[in-house]
Amino acid sequence: MPLSSSQFKIILREYDYKRTKNAQLLRSRQVEVNEKISLIQALDAKVVAKGIEASKLIIKEPFNRDVHLKTLKLELKALKEEKENLLEKYGYNKTYLDPIYDCELCQDTGYIHNKKCKCLKHALIDVAYEQSNLKSILLKENFSTFSFDYYSSNKLQGVGASPLDNIKGVYSRCKKFTESFDKEFSNLILFGQTGLGKTFLCNCIAKELLDTSHSVLYLSAFKLFKLLETYRFKNDDQEITYDDIDDIYTCDLLIIDDLGSEVINSFTSSELFSCLNTRLLSKKPTVISTNLHPSGLSKYYSDRIVSRILGDFVALQLVGADIRLQKYN
Ligand SMILES: [Zn+2]
Structure with a gap:
Protein backbone atom coordinates (compact mmCIF):
# COMPACT_ATOMS: atom_id res chain seq x y z
CA MET A 1 0.00 0.00 0.00
CA HIS A 113 -6.32 22.12 4.71
CA ASN A 114 -3.23 19.90 4.46
CA LYS A 115 -5.34 16.74 4.56
CA LYS A 116 -5.62 14.40 1.59
CA CYS A 117 -8.79 14.93 -0.40
CA LYS A 118 -11.03 11.98 -1.26
CA CYS A 119 -9.88 12.14 -4.87
CA LEU A 120 -6.20 11.86 -3.93
CA LYS A 121 -6.89 8.93 -1.63
CA HIS A 122 -8.75 7.29 -4.43
CA ALA A 123 -5.89 7.85 -6.86
CA LEU A 124 -3.38 6.43 -4.38
CA ILE A 125 -5.44 3.33 -3.73
CA ASP A 126 -5.92 2.92 -7.46
CA VAL A 127 -2.18 2.88 -8.04
CA ALA A 128 -1.74 0.41 -5.21
CA TYR A 129 -4.28 -1.83 -6.93
CA GLU A 130 -2.51 -1.65 -10.26
CA GLN A 131 0.56 -2.85 -8.44
CA SER A 132 -1.13 -5.63 -6.55
CA ASN A 133 -2.78 -7.00 -9.66
CA LEU A 134 -6.17 -6.84 -7.99
CA LYS A 135 -7.70 -4.92 -10.87
CA SER A 136 -7.34 -7.87 -13.23
CA ILE A 137 -8.72 -10.21 -10.56
CA LEU A 138 -11.76 -7.98 -10.14
CA LEU A 139 -12.48 -8.17 -13.86
CA LYS A 140 -12.90 -11.93 -13.44
CA GLU A 141 -14.43 -12.02 -9.97
CA ASN A 142 -17.48 -9.82 -9.65
CA PHE A 143 -21.25 -10.09 -9.09
CA SER A 144 -21.91 -10.76 -12.77
CA THR A 145 -19.46 -13.68 -12.94
CA PHE A 146 -20.47 -15.27 -9.62
CA SER A 147 -21.57 -18.87 -10.25
CA PHE A 148 -24.15 -20.71 -8.19
CA ASP A 149 -23.27 -23.99 -9.92
CA TYR A 150 -20.94 -25.12 -7.17
CA TYR A 151 -23.62 -25.09 -4.50
CA SER A 152 -25.78 -28.14 -3.98
CA SER A 153 -29.56 -27.91 -3.80
CA ASN A 154 -29.71 -30.81 -1.32
CA LYS A 155 -30.69 -29.72 2.15
CA LEU A 156 -27.92 -29.89 4.68
CA GLN A 157 -28.48 -31.68 7.94
CA GLY A 158 -28.70 -29.34 10.86
CA VAL A 159 -28.82 -26.18 8.71
CA GLY A 160 -32.31 -26.58 7.32
CA ALA A 161 -31.49 -25.02 3.97
CA SER A 162 -29.49 -26.19 0.97
CA PRO A 163 -26.11 -24.62 0.24
CA LEU A 164 -27.71 -23.19 -2.90
CA ASP A 165 -30.54 -21.46 -1.02
CA ASN A 166 -28.04 -20.26 1.53
CA ILE A 167 -25.61 -18.78 -1.00
CA LYS A 168 -28.44 -17.02 -2.83
CA GLY A 169 -29.33 -15.28 0.42
CA VAL A 170 -25.70 -14.39 1.14
CA TYR A 171 -25.17 -13.16 -2.41
CA SER A 172 -28.20 -10.86 -2.31
CA ARG A 173 -27.22 -9.54 1.13
CA CYS A 174 -23.75 -8.66 -0.21
CA LYS A 175 -25.29 -7.02 -3.25
CA LYS A 176 -27.67 -5.03 -1.06
CA PHE A 177 -24.67 -3.96 1.03
CA THR A 178 -23.10 -2.32 -2.04
CA GLU A 179 -26.36 -0.84 -3.31
CA SER A 180 -27.26 0.84 -0.04
CA PHE A 181 -23.64 1.63 0.84
CA ASP A 182 -24.12 5.42 0.83
CA LYS A 183 -27.48 5.36 2.57
CA GLU A 184 -27.19 2.72 5.23
CA PHE A 185 -24.23 2.02 7.52
CA SER A 186 -23.54 -1.67 7.99
CA ASN A 187 -20.67 -4.12 8.32
CA LEU A 188 -20.40 -7.71 7.17
CA ILE A 189 -18.57 -10.76 8.42
CA LEU A 190 -18.49 -13.66 5.96
CA PHE A 191 -17.58 -16.91 7.62
CA GLY A 192 -17.33 -20.57 6.71
CA GLN A 193 -14.75 -23.16 5.73
CA THR A 194 -12.14 -22.55 3.06
CA GLY A 195 -13.12 -22.77 -0.57
CA LEU A 196 -16.76 -21.67 -0.27
CA GLY A 197 -16.42 -18.34 -2.07
CA LYS A 198 -15.77 -15.84 0.73
CA THR A 199 -12.87 -14.15 -1.04
CA PHE A 200 -14.82 -14.18 -4.30
CA LEU A 201 -17.69 -12.32 -2.61
CA CYS A 202 -15.26 -9.83 -1.06
CA ASN A 203 -13.96 -9.20 -4.57
CA CYS A 204 -17.52 -8.67 -5.84
CA ILE A 205 -18.11 -6.06 -3.14
CA ALA A 206 -14.76 -4.36 -3.81
CA LYS A 207 -15.37 -4.15 -7.55
CA GLU A 208 -18.88 -2.74 -7.16
CA LEU A 209 -17.74 0.01 -4.79
CA LEU A 210 -14.58 0.87 -6.72
CA ASP A 211 -16.73 1.27 -9.82
CA THR A 212 -18.90 3.78 -7.98
CA SER A 213 -15.83 5.84 -6.99
CA HIS A 214 -15.43 4.75 -3.39
CA SER A 215 -12.04 4.29 -1.81
CA VAL A 216 -11.72 0.60 -1.01
CA LEU A 217 -8.79 -0.92 0.79
CA TYR A 218 -8.48 -4.66 0.44
CA LEU A 219 -5.99 -6.33 2.73
CA SER A 220 -5.42 -9.84 3.96
CA ALA A 221 -5.33 -9.91 7.77
CA PHE A 222 -1.70 -10.94 7.50
CA LYS A 223 -0.81 -7.91 5.38
CA LEU A 224 -2.86 -5.54 7.52
CA PHE A 225 -1.01 -6.44 10.71
CA LYS A 226 2.35 -6.58 8.95
CA LEU A 227 1.77 -3.03 7.80
CA LEU A 228 0.71 -1.79 11.24
CA GLU A 229 3.61 -3.57 12.86
CA THR A 230 6.10 -2.04 10.43
CA TYR A 231 4.65 1.36 11.15
CA ARG A 232 4.53 1.01 14.96
CA PHE A 233 7.95 -0.56 15.40
CA LYS A 234 9.66 0.76 12.28
CA ASN A 235 11.57 -2.49 12.14
CA ASP A 236 11.92 -2.59 8.41
CA ASP A 237 13.97 -0.67 5.87
CA GLN A 238 10.71 0.53 4.43
CA GLU A 239 9.76 3.94 5.61
CA ILE A 240 6.11 4.02 6.56
CA THR A 241 4.46 7.19 7.74
CA TYR A 242 1.09 7.78 9.33
CA ASP A 243 -0.09 8.99 5.96
CA ASP A 244 0.46 5.50 4.60
CA ILE A 245 -1.64 3.74 7.22
CA ASP A 246 -4.25 6.47 7.58
CA ASP A 247 -6.36 4.80 4.86
CA ILE A 248 -6.90 1.79 7.07
CA TYR A 249 -8.96 4.00 9.38
CA THR A 250 -10.46 6.41 6.88
CA CYS A 251 -11.07 4.68 3.54
CA ASP A 252 -14.73 4.29 2.53
CA LEU A 253 -14.56 0.52 2.84
CA LEU A 254 -11.96 -1.69 4.47
CA ILE A 255 -11.98 -5.38 3.55
CA ILE A 256 -10.02 -7.65 5.87
CA ASP A 257 -9.63 -10.98 4.15
CA ASP A 258 -8.95 -14.20 6.01
CA LEU A 259 -9.03 -12.94 9.57
CA GLY A 260 -7.53 -15.55 11.87
CA SER A 261 -4.74 -16.45 9.44
CA GLU A 262 -2.45 -13.90 11.09
CA VAL A 263 -0.29 -14.50 14.13
CA ILE A 264 -2.65 -13.55 16.93
CA ASN A 265 -0.96 -11.88 19.88
CA SER A 266 -1.60 -8.89 22.12
CA PHE A 267 -0.30 -6.53 19.43
CA THR A 268 -2.56 -7.75 16.62
CA SER A 269 -5.44 -7.96 19.06
CA SER A 270 -5.16 -4.35 20.22
CA GLU A 271 -4.55 -3.09 16.67
CA LEU A 272 -7.59 -4.94 15.40
CA PHE A 273 -9.71 -3.45 18.16
CA SER A 274 -8.51 0.10 17.52
CA CYS A 275 -9.05 -0.32 13.78
CA LEU A 276 -12.60 -1.69 14.09
CA ASN A 277 -13.48 0.74 16.83
CA THR A 278 -12.24 3.82 14.95
CA ARG A 279 -14.10 2.78 11.85
CA LEU A 280 -17.31 2.01 13.71
CA LEU A 281 -17.24 5.36 15.51
CA SER A 282 -16.77 7.27 12.26
CA LYS A 283 -19.39 5.09 10.52
CA LYS A 284 -16.95 3.66 7.98
CA PRO A 285 -18.00 0.18 6.93
CA THR A 286 -15.76 -2.87 7.22
CA VAL A 287 -16.12 -6.31 5.66
CA ILE A 288 -14.35 -9.28 7.23
CA SER A 289 -13.93 -12.77 5.86
CA THR A 290 -12.84 -15.58 8.16
CA ASN A 291 -12.74 -19.34 8.55
CA LEU A 292 -13.62 -18.91 12.21
CA HIS A 293 -17.16 -19.12 13.49
CA PRO A 294 -18.11 -15.80 15.15
CA SER A 295 -18.98 -17.60 18.37
CA GLY A 296 -15.48 -19.12 18.39
CA LEU A 297 -13.73 -15.79 17.93
CA SER A 298 -13.38 -15.37 21.68
CA LYS A 299 -10.86 -18.22 21.70
CA TYR A 300 -8.47 -16.01 19.75
CA TYR A 301 -9.51 -12.42 20.35
CA SER A 302 -10.34 -10.32 23.38
CA ASP A 303 -13.92 -9.94 24.57
CA ARG A 304 -14.12 -6.32 23.47
CA ILE A 305 -13.28 -7.30 19.87
CA VAL A 306 -15.76 -10.14 19.87
CA SER A 307 -18.54 -7.99 21.28
CA ARG A 308 -17.79 -5.32 18.64
CA ILE A 309 -18.02 -7.90 15.86
CA LEU A 310 -21.08 -9.67 17.22
CA GLY A 311 -22.86 -6.40 17.95
CA ASP A 312 -22.08 -4.36 14.85
CA PHE A 313 -21.55 -6.86 12.03
CA VAL A 314 -24.10 -8.79 10.02
CA ALA A 315 -22.86 -12.40 10.09
CA LEU A 316 -23.24 -14.37 6.87
CA GLN A 317 -22.36 -18.04 6.89
CA LEU A 318 -21.28 -19.90 3.76
CA VAL A 319 -21.93 -23.62 3.64
CA GLY A 320 -21.30 -26.41 1.13
CA ALA A 321 -18.44 -28.29 -0.42
CA ASP A 322 -15.01 -26.83 -1.20
CA ILE A 323 -15.24 -25.23 -4.66
CA ARG A 324 -11.54 -25.65 -5.32
CA LEU A 325 -11.83 -29.41 -4.82
CA GLN A 326 -14.91 -29.52 -7.07
CA LYS A 327 -13.00 -27.72 -9.80
CA TYR A 328 -10.09 -30.10 -9.37
CA ASN A 329 -12.23 -33.23 -9.65
ZN1 LIG B 1 -10.22 16.44 -4.51
Whole structure:
Protein backbone atom coordinates (compact mmCIF):
# COMPACT_ATOMS: atom_id res chain seq x y z
CA MET A 1 0.00 0.00 0.00
CA PRO A 2 2.65 2.60 0.76
CA LEU A 3 3.78 4.05 -2.53
CA SER A 4 7.28 5.01 -3.43
CA SER A 5 7.98 8.72 -3.64
CA SER A 6 8.39 8.52 -7.41
CA GLN A 7 4.90 7.02 -7.76
CA PHE A 8 3.56 9.72 -5.50
CA LYS A 9 5.23 12.36 -7.67
CA ILE A 10 3.59 10.89 -10.76
CA ILE A 11 0.18 11.27 -9.14
CA LEU A 12 0.89 14.87 -8.11
CA ARG A 13 2.04 15.60 -11.64
CA GLU A 14 -1.36 14.42 -12.83
CA TYR A 15 -2.89 17.07 -10.58
CA ASP A 16 -0.67 19.70 -12.24
CA TYR A 17 -1.87 18.42 -15.57
CA LYS A 18 -5.54 18.63 -14.52
CA ARG A 19 -5.13 22.25 -13.39
CA THR A 20 -3.33 23.23 -16.61
CA LYS A 21 -5.91 21.45 -18.77
CA ASN A 22 -8.83 23.14 -16.98
CA ALA A 23 -7.17 26.57 -17.07
CA GLN A 24 -6.68 26.19 -20.82
CA LEU A 25 -10.28 25.12 -21.26
CA LEU A 26 -11.47 28.15 -19.30
CA ARG A 27 -9.28 30.49 -21.40
CA SER A 28 -10.69 29.07 -24.61
CA ARG A 29 -14.21 29.56 -23.27
CA GLN A 30 -13.37 33.17 -22.43
CA VAL A 31 -12.06 33.81 -25.95
CA GLU A 32 -15.14 32.17 -27.45
CA VAL A 33 -17.58 34.17 -25.32
CA ASN A 34 -15.71 37.47 -25.81
CA GLU A 35 -16.03 37.04 -29.55
CA LYS A 36 -19.75 36.38 -29.35
CA ILE A 37 -20.77 38.77 -26.59
CA SER A 38 -18.89 42.03 -26.73
CA LEU A 39 -20.58 43.31 -23.57
CA ILE A 40 -18.89 40.61 -21.48
CA GLN A 41 -15.47 42.24 -21.82
CA ALA A 42 -16.91 45.56 -20.73
CA LEU A 43 -18.38 43.90 -17.66
CA ASP A 44 -15.04 42.25 -16.81
CA ALA A 45 -13.35 45.63 -17.15
CA LYS A 46 -15.95 47.11 -14.80
CA VAL A 47 -15.15 44.45 -12.19
CA VAL A 48 -11.46 45.36 -12.30
CA ALA A 49 -12.24 49.08 -12.18
CA LYS A 50 -14.54 48.63 -9.17
CA GLY A 51 -11.79 46.79 -7.32
CA ILE A 52 -9.23 49.53 -7.98
CA GLU A 53 -11.72 52.21 -7.04
CA ALA A 54 -12.51 50.52 -3.73
CA SER A 55 -8.81 50.08 -2.88
CA LYS A 56 -8.19 53.78 -3.48
CA LEU A 57 -11.12 54.74 -1.29
CA ILE A 58 -9.94 52.46 1.52
CA ILE A 59 -6.45 53.99 1.42
CA LYS A 60 -7.99 57.45 1.52
CA GLU A 61 -10.50 56.68 4.25
CA PRO A 62 -9.22 53.67 6.24
CA PHE A 63 -11.80 54.40 8.97
CA ASN A 64 -14.55 53.69 6.42
CA ARG A 65 -12.99 50.42 5.25
CA ASP A 66 -15.94 48.20 6.16
CA VAL A 67 -18.45 50.46 4.41
CA HIS A 68 -16.37 50.53 1.21
CA LEU A 69 -15.88 46.76 1.28
CA LYS A 70 -19.57 46.23 1.74
CA THR A 71 -20.39 48.50 -1.18
CA LEU A 72 -17.82 46.74 -3.35
CA LYS A 73 -19.28 43.37 -2.50
CA LEU A 74 -22.77 44.51 -3.54
CA GLU A 75 -21.50 46.05 -6.76
CA LEU A 76 -19.56 42.93 -7.69
CA LYS A 77 -22.59 40.78 -6.96
CA ALA A 78 -24.72 42.91 -9.27
CA LEU A 79 -22.08 42.73 -12.03
CA LYS A 80 -21.85 38.97 -11.65
CA GLU A 81 -25.62 38.65 -12.01
CA GLU A 82 -25.56 40.87 -15.05
CA LYS A 83 -22.88 38.67 -16.59
CA GLU A 84 -24.81 35.49 -15.84
CA ASN A 85 -27.98 36.89 -17.38
CA LEU A 86 -26.05 37.85 -20.44
CA LEU A 87 -24.57 34.37 -20.77
CA GLU A 88 -27.99 32.79 -20.44
CA LYS A 89 -29.42 35.18 -22.99
CA TYR A 90 -26.88 33.87 -25.50
CA GLY A 91 -27.69 30.24 -24.70
CA TYR A 92 -24.83 29.49 -22.30
CA ASN A 93 -25.03 28.00 -18.84
CA LYS A 94 -24.53 30.79 -16.30
CA THR A 95 -21.52 28.97 -14.79
CA TYR A 96 -19.83 28.68 -18.21
CA LEU A 97 -17.06 31.10 -17.27
CA ASP A 98 -16.56 29.91 -13.68
CA PRO A 99 -13.29 28.17 -12.77
CA ILE A 100 -13.34 24.52 -13.89
CA TYR A 101 -12.29 21.71 -11.55
CA ASP A 102 -12.29 17.94 -11.86
CA CYS A 103 -12.72 17.92 -8.07
CA GLU A 104 -14.58 20.87 -6.59
CA LEU A 105 -13.68 19.81 -3.05
CA CYS A 106 -9.93 20.38 -3.29
CA GLN A 107 -9.98 22.47 -6.49
CA ASP A 108 -7.62 19.90 -8.04
CA THR A 109 -4.87 20.38 -5.49
CA GLY A 110 -5.39 16.95 -3.85
CA TYR A 111 -5.48 18.52 -0.41
CA ILE A 112 -7.99 20.27 1.82
CA HIS A 113 -6.32 22.12 4.71
CA ASN A 114 -3.23 19.90 4.46
CA LYS A 115 -5.34 16.74 4.56
CA LYS A 116 -5.62 14.40 1.59
CA CYS A 117 -8.79 14.93 -0.40
CA LYS A 118 -11.03 11.98 -1.26
CA CYS A 119 -9.88 12.14 -4.87
CA LEU A 120 -6.20 11.86 -3.93
CA LYS A 121 -6.89 8.93 -1.63
CA HIS A 122 -8.75 7.29 -4.43
CA ALA A 123 -5.89 7.85 -6.86
CA LEU A 124 -3.38 6.43 -4.38
CA ILE A 125 -5.44 3.33 -3.73
CA ASP A 126 -5.92 2.92 -7.46
CA VAL A 127 -2.18 2.88 -8.04
CA ALA A 128 -1.74 0.41 -5.21
CA TYR A 129 -4.28 -1.83 -6.93
CA GLU A 130 -2.51 -1.65 -10.26
CA GLN A 131 0.56 -2.85 -8.44
CA SER A 132 -1.13 -5.63 -6.55
CA ASN A 133 -2.78 -7.00 -9.66
CA LEU A 134 -6.17 -6.84 -7.99
CA LYS A 135 -7.70 -4.92 -10.87
CA SER A 136 -7.34 -7.87 -13.23
CA ILE A 137 -8.72 -10.21 -10.56
CA LEU A 138 -11.76 -7.98 -10.14
CA LEU A 139 -12.48 -8.17 -13.86
CA LYS A 140 -12.90 -11.93 -13.44
CA GLU A 141 -14.43 -12.02 -9.97
CA ASN A 142 -17.48 -9.82 -9.65
CA PHE A 143 -21.25 -10.09 -9.09
CA SER A 144 -21.91 -10.76 -12.77
CA THR A 145 -19.46 -13.68 -12.94
CA PHE A 146 -20.47 -15.27 -9.62
CA SER A 147 -21.57 -18.87 -10.25
CA PHE A 148 -24.15 -20.71 -8.19
CA ASP A 149 -23.27 -23.99 -9.92
CA TYR A 150 -20.94 -25.12 -7.17
CA TYR A 151 -23.62 -25.09 -4.50
CA SER A 152 -25.78 -28.14 -3.98
CA SER A 153 -29.56 -27.91 -3.80
CA ASN A 154 -29.71 -30.81 -1.32
CA LYS A 155 -30.69 -29.72 2.15
CA LEU A 156 -27.92 -29.89 4.68
CA GLN A 157 -28.48 -31.68 7.94
CA GLY A 158 -28.70 -29.34 10.86
CA VAL A 159 -28.82 -26.18 8.71
CA GLY A 160 -32.31 -26.58 7.32
CA ALA A 161 -31.49 -25.02 3.97
CA SER A 162 -29.49 -26.19 0.97
CA PRO A 163 -26.11 -24.62 0.24
CA LEU A 164 -27.71 -23.19 -2.90
CA ASP A 165 -30.54 -21.46 -1.02
CA ASN A 166 -28.04 -20.26 1.53
CA ILE A 167 -25.61 -18.78 -1.00
CA LYS A 168 -28.44 -17.02 -2.83
CA GLY A 169 -29.33 -15.28 0.42
CA VAL A 170 -25.70 -14.39 1.14
CA TYR A 171 -25.17 -13.16 -2.41
CA SER A 172 -28.20 -10.86 -2.31
CA ARG A 173 -27.22 -9.54 1.13
CA CYS A 174 -23.75 -8.66 -0.21
CA LYS A 175 -25.29 -7.02 -3.25
CA LYS A 176 -27.67 -5.03 -1.06
CA PHE A 177 -24.67 -3.96 1.03
CA THR A 178 -23.10 -2.32 -2.04
CA GLU A 179 -26.36 -0.84 -3.31
CA SER A 180 -27.26 0.84 -0.04
CA PHE A 181 -23.64 1.63 0.84
CA ASP A 182 -24.12 5.42 0.83
CA LYS A 183 -27.48 5.36 2.57
CA GLU A 184 -27.19 2.72 5.23
CA PHE A 185 -24.23 2.02 7.52
CA SER A 186 -23.54 -1.67 7.99
CA ASN A 187 -20.67 -4.12 8.32
CA LEU A 188 -20.40 -7.71 7.17
CA ILE A 189 -18.57 -10.76 8.42
CA LEU A 190 -18.49 -13.66 5.96
CA PHE A 191 -17.58 -16.91 7.62
CA GLY A 192 -17.33 -20.57 6.71
CA GLN A 193 -14.75 -23.16 5.73
CA THR A 194 -12.14 -22.55 3.06
CA GLY A 195 -13.12 -22.77 -0.57
CA LEU A 196 -16.76 -21.67 -0.27
CA GLY A 197 -16.42 -18.34 -2.07
CA LYS A 198 -15.77 -15.84 0.73
CA THR A 199 -12.87 -14.15 -1.04
CA PHE A 200 -14.82 -14.18 -4.30
CA LEU A 201 -17.69 -12.32 -2.61
CA CYS A 202 -15.26 -9.83 -1.06
CA ASN A 203 -13.96 -9.20 -4.57
CA CYS A 204 -17.52 -8.67 -5.84
CA ILE A 205 -18.11 -6.06 -3.14
CA ALA A 206 -14.76 -4.36 -3.81
CA LYS A 207 -15.37 -4.15 -7.55
CA GLU A 208 -18.88 -2.74 -7.16
CA LEU A 209 -17.74 0.01 -4.79
CA LEU A 210 -14.58 0.87 -6.72
CA ASP A 211 -16.73 1.27 -9.82
CA THR A 212 -18.90 3.78 -7.98
CA SER A 213 -15.83 5.84 -6.99
CA HIS A 214 -15.43 4.75 -3.39
CA SER A 215 -12.04 4.29 -1.81
CA VAL A 216 -11.72 0.60 -1.01
CA LEU A 217 -8.79 -0.92 0.79
CA TYR A 218 -8.48 -4.66 0.44
CA LEU A 219 -5.99 -6.33 2.73
CA SER A 220 -5.42 -9.84 3.96
CA ALA A 221 -5.33 -9.91 7.77
CA PHE A 222 -1.70 -10.94 7.50
CA LYS A 223 -0.81 -7.91 5.38
CA LEU A 224 -2.86 -5.54 7.52
CA PHE A 225 -1.01 -6.44 10.71
CA LYS A 226 2.35 -6.58 8.95
CA LEU A 227 1.77 -3.03 7.80
CA LEU A 228 0.71 -1.79 11.24
CA GLU A 229 3.61 -3.57 12.86
CA THR A 230 6.10 -2.04 10.43
CA TYR A 231 4.65 1.36 11.15
CA ARG A 232 4.53 1.01 14.96
CA PHE A 233 7.95 -0.56 15.40
CA LYS A 234 9.66 0.76 12.28
CA ASN A 235 11.57 -2.49 12.14
CA ASP A 236 11.92 -2.59 8.41
CA ASP A 237 13.97 -0.67 5.87
CA GLN A 238 10.71 0.53 4.43
CA GLU A 239 9.76 3.94 5.61
CA ILE A 240 6.11 4.02 6.56
CA THR A 241 4.46 7.19 7.74
CA TYR A 242 1.09 7.78 9.33
CA ASP A 243 -0.09 8.99 5.96
CA ASP A 244 0.46 5.50 4.60
CA ILE A 245 -1.64 3.74 7.22
CA ASP A 246 -4.25 6.47 7.58
CA ASP A 247 -6.36 4.80 4.86
CA ILE A 248 -6.90 1.79 7.07
CA TYR A 249 -8.96 4.00 9.38
CA THR A 250 -10.46 6.41 6.88
CA CYS A 251 -11.07 4.68 3.54
CA ASP A 252 -14.73 4.29 2.53
CA LEU A 253 -14.56 0.52 2.84
CA LEU A 254 -11.96 -1.69 4.47
CA ILE A 255 -11.98 -5.38 3.55
CA ILE A 256 -10.02 -7.65 5.87
CA ASP A 257 -9.63 -10.98 4.15
CA ASP A 258 -8.95 -14.20 6.01
CA LEU A 259 -9.03 -12.94 9.57
CA GLY A 260 -7.53 -15.55 11.87
CA SER A 261 -4.74 -16.45 9.44
CA GLU A 262 -2.45 -13.90 11.09
CA VAL A 263 -0.29 -14.50 14.13
CA ILE A 264 -2.65 -13.55 16.93
CA ASN A 265 -0.96 -11.88 19.88
CA SER A 266 -1.60 -8.89 22.12
CA PHE A 267 -0.30 -6.53 19.43
CA THR A 268 -2.56 -7.75 16.62
CA SER A 269 -5.44 -7.96 19.06
CA SER A 270 -5.16 -4.35 20.22
CA GLU A 271 -4.55 -3.09 16.67
CA LEU A 272 -7.59 -4.94 15.40
CA PHE A 273 -9.71 -3.45 18.16
CA SER A 274 -8.51 0.10 17.52
CA CYS A 275 -9.05 -0.32 13.78
CA LEU A 276 -12.60 -1.69 14.09
CA ASN A 277 -13.48 0.74 16.83
CA THR A 278 -12.24 3.82 14.95
CA ARG A 279 -14.10 2.78 11.85
CA LEU A 280 -17.31 2.01 13.71
CA LEU A 281 -17.24 5.36 15.51
CA SER A 282 -16.77 7.27 12.26
CA LYS A 283 -19.39 5.09 10.52
CA LYS A 284 -16.95 3.66 7.98
CA PRO A 285 -18.00 0.18 6.93
CA THR A 286 -15.76 -2.87 7.22
CA VAL A 287 -16.12 -6.31 5.66
CA ILE A 288 -14.35 -9.28 7.23
CA SER A 289 -13.93 -12.77 5.86
CA THR A 290 -12.84 -15.58 8.16
CA ASN A 291 -12.74 -19.34 8.55
CA LEU A 292 -13.62 -18.91 12.21
CA HIS A 293 -17.16 -19.12 13.49
CA PRO A 294 -18.11 -15.80 15.15
CA SER A 295 -18.98 -17.60 18.37
CA GLY A 296 -15.48 -19.12 18.39
CA LEU A 297 -13.73 -15.79 17.93
CA SER A 298 -13.38 -15.37 21.68
CA LYS A 299 -10.86 -18.22 21.70
CA TYR A 300 -8.47 -16.01 19.75
CA TYR A 301 -9.51 -12.42 20.35
CA SER A 302 -10.34 -10.32 23.38
CA ASP A 303 -13.92 -9.94 24.57
CA ARG A 304 -14.12 -6.32 23.47
CA ILE A 305 -13.28 -7.30 19.87
CA VAL A 306 -15.76 -10.14 19.87
CA SER A 307 -18.54 -7.99 21.28
CA ARG A 308 -17.79 -5.32 18.64
CA ILE A 309 -18.02 -7.90 15.86
CA LEU A 310 -21.08 -9.67 17.22
CA GLY A 311 -22.86 -6.40 17.95
CA ASP A 312 -22.08 -4.36 14.85
CA PHE A 313 -21.55 -6.86 12.03
CA VAL A 314 -24.10 -8.79 10.02
CA ALA A 315 -22.86 -12.40 10.09
CA LEU A 316 -23.24 -14.37 6.87
CA GLN A 317 -22.36 -18.04 6.89
CA LEU A 318 -21.28 -19.90 3.76
CA VAL A 319 -21.93 -23.62 3.64
CA GLY A 320 -21.30 -26.41 1.13
CA ALA A 321 -18.44 -28.29 -0.42
CA ASP A 322 -15.01 -26.83 -1.20
CA ILE A 323 -15.24 -25.23 -4.66
CA ARG A 324 -11.54 -25.65 -5.32
CA LEU A 325 -11.83 -29.41 -4.82
CA GLN A 326 -14.91 -29.52 -7.07
CA LYS A 327 -13.00 -27.72 -9.80
CA TYR A 328 -10.09 -30.10 -9.37
CA ASN A 329 -12.23 -33.23 -9.65
ZN1 LIG B 1 -10.22 16.44 -4.51
